[in-house]
Amino acid sequence: MNFESRKYVLVAAVVTISFIFILRLFWIQVVDDKWKASAANMAERKITDYPARGFVYDREGRLLVANTPVYDLMMVPREVKPFDTASFAALIGVPLEDLRQRMTDARKYSLYKPSVIEKQIPASQFSAISVHLHHYPGFYGQSRTLRTYPPRLAAHLLGYLSEVDARKVAQDPYYKPGDVIGVGGLEQYYEEQLRGRRGVRYVLVDVHNNIKGSFKNGIYDTLAIEGKDLYTGIDLDMQRLGEQLMRNKKGSIVALDPKTGEVLCLVTSPSYDPELLVGRVRNTNYGVLQRDSIKPLFDRALQAQYPPGSIFKLVQSLVALDEGVITPNTGFACNKSLVGCHNHPNAATIEQAIQYSCNPYFYNVFDRIVERKLDKKSRFRDAALGLGEWEHRVRSFGLGEKPAIDLPSLKGGNIPGPAYYDRKYGEGRWAFSTIYSVSIGQGEVLTVPMQMANLAAIFANKGWYYDPHVVRAVGEPDSLQGRYRQKHVVEADAKWFDHIQEGMRRVVNEPGGTARRARIEDVTVCGKTGTAENPHGEDHAVFVCFAPMENPRIAMAVYVENSGAGGRWAAPIASLLIEQYLTDTIKRQEVMNELLETDLISKEKFFRKKPKKPRRR
Amino acid sequence: MSARENVAANFDRPLLLMYLALMFMGWANIFSAAYDPEHASILDLDKEYGKQAVWMGISLTLGAGILMIRGHLFRDWAYGIYSAVILLLALVLVVGKEVNGAKAWFGVGSFGIQPAEFAKYATALALTRYLSGLKALIDIQSRVVSAAIILFPVALIMLQPDTGTALVSGAFILVLYREGLSGNILLLGILAAFLSILSLILKESTFHLPFTDRELPGPYFLLGIIVIGAVLAWLVVRNMVLKRLRKRLYAYIVIGVVASAAFIGSVDYAFEKVLAQHQRDRILVMLGQMEDPQGLGYNVKQSQTAIGSGGFSGKGYLDGTLTKFKYVPMQSTDFIFCTVGEEWGFLGTAFVVALFTVLILRIIQISDRQRSKFTRIYAYCVASIFLLHLMINVGMTIGLAPVIGIPLPFFSYGGSSMIGFTLLLGTLARLDAERLSQLR
């Protein structure tokens, strides 16, 4: 049998099927408008929901940072129909040339992906634009939010928002070019909590850009998660007063609640108005601030490292008492041949030594700490042993390493131990005589103001502290942050602190004390002044204090640069802040006025060019 | 002249050109379907087009390798290859990776191999080997053996289950027909399909009997029609057919009515008792008996919308909006033809359909010029397989065929199917190149 002819069945089937297919394709693609119409009715748009960034509150629930709505004007080039470019440019308030350029760029980027034509149009302006927008298919508004700072304070503490850089985009898949990210301060540290999580929706839109419902019932959508609010321990009134008092001065103020470690105020000066770094003017203003010679972007409270000066004598006393190398009743003569001092009676007790801040006294104390005669053969090895024990104890005061605070970019200061000096001079090549300036807080010892405030808290608590922190709760006001509930106990017995506190009380309250200007009626303030040596000019003044003595509620460190002795400016600033915090009023208006009028910067600024004024938004 | 030179000289260049053209067009479309302008990189192995490029490289290497193999080896190895694939199909049921409820994959990192896609190649070789040894397919034994060769892998694939891929083996009926299977059997098959579809369509409806109050269920109505037809046929036979033939035809009519009744009954039984609910739904939607906007009917509507929106000349390459955003399901695999339709318009779709048609016709032409029976039957297998894939895949995207998930050769994303089609064409090209040198 021959089945040759059957091959034509297959050929016929192939040709027939192809013919039918092509006819059908011609029908649905060219003839029948039904499919095109339904396609036009159902263009999808991917809409990104940017969740509102979390707010930041002070300890009384007053807003430090909030959001204000703005709109990005977006364009999808392939949906744009020819339109009157000039009147559109006038409508959105963009120069015609710019608009043309941006539209060309958008086309170049993608025909069907949205591009930003104009960024961050304020809500009031956008509502005027949006009523006309239906005349311009392909354009739509994407709502976003900008930061706003109702009290216009605490710029460094809060940080600001900036567009992510390419490196961050490559590192973290969450971020896409054009996204914002927190830079500095709480915005950076709590970025993940504040930002929430971006959501994506696919919606169907008609030719007039009206959303006609979600695409496929939203099975591809991801829900945006709102940013969490931050509840800080900041006292807005104190922060404001601190910034006022520090105006025209260089320096910083750190105040803590010693019972909890919460930061009550964190002032660094010179500072800037946080609104300057918001929105469209950010880049210009940032440049201006960066070039300013008084360095308003530098956060002194966290990054400036100073020698602690005389305040370090308090730590030395505690170490010496706890080691047993002195007793509270040990006295040393003020022998100015050892190290310089001012005129005062000889200190017969540790309280007097603190009250008079006698340098030779603490020269002797530190000598006893270092030269313990633990190694009788070599005074070099002996010094290394003594200093090693000392270093261990001093570090327990939270010195020599970065505070575990919830803020980025901190400095940790320096506590020089045997390893440090071995590196610097060589092993066995240094002894007490090499390092004696450490005894009075000079030399290689460095601290940042945050550590000094914590030190004040330790004095107030008689030997323990919680890590300083700004935010006490995230999301819910009463959800305390667990990691800041861990008590640190320093290597010095609580009983020795009575003598330190008494000494600090005399500094402020007794005749001959160095900080008599810090006295407040009805409140026992304890304090200690210090001078940080400044090789470049007049010394920096420091004042640490806590109050009230009986039940301390505030501990503080105040730095005023180039102002000489700590009692002159730093002490009254601290006392005003204490008064404000404890009594909610300022009775000593004349002290206040004097401080407000003092301008320490213009003195040094005399020979410098005036910086360009930042532009307001 | 050595055989080797003979092979190079007789190599079919149009076949190679069409193979390469389809492959590169296919890749360009997968690139577009998965294209993301924010992360545009051609060789991104996380993306489908990146992986597909790797598969293309593997396929081209494999294709070149196939061309080096002497033609008689395919014949010698036919049963061996068949057995190996059967083994793989059995193995995948045991150790395979389950994807979308089917145990069909061997996973190698992020690349997967689907042995079912090689089944058609193995079956084609084995069937060809068997048929080329016969004079014609007319006795019962050869029919049973042929059916067994075809159905054994089908059964294993059905167990995965992957109904779509199993259905591709229907293409071999064309081969069997070509080799002598009675046309009546084909006709009977078509009739049976027609009857079952009709009975399912009429299943849910009832008919009012004229002059009475009775409602008649659909299948009985259908049976009534058949009986009326039989009576008419009987009248025709009685009045128009020679007397000596009548008796036989009467018998046929009676057998036909009884067989139809039995068949309709068994279709009903199979539908209700054998099939699962989702399979019943699928069939009913396919037959237009059930609305299912989110299911299969929805897919077809979406895919036609995407194709229709392309218009005459399309929206332009990479500019399709509907085929982005996952508008059409299974965009880069089963519904890749939508991207062609949306971005290249009628010009593009017509070109692709025409190119496949020319390819199939060319394969038939190649089949006709063979002196070797083995090569002739093999080529016919290849042509039939391509036709079935074209028919089902393109047909379903334009609403002319049921939604059965089988790939469009070289266009759909997937390495196994690309390798499978490369093997089919490569073997054909080698066998064809030897058409003058040997007689098998």
Ligand SMILES: [Zn+2]
């Ligand atoms: Zn002295």
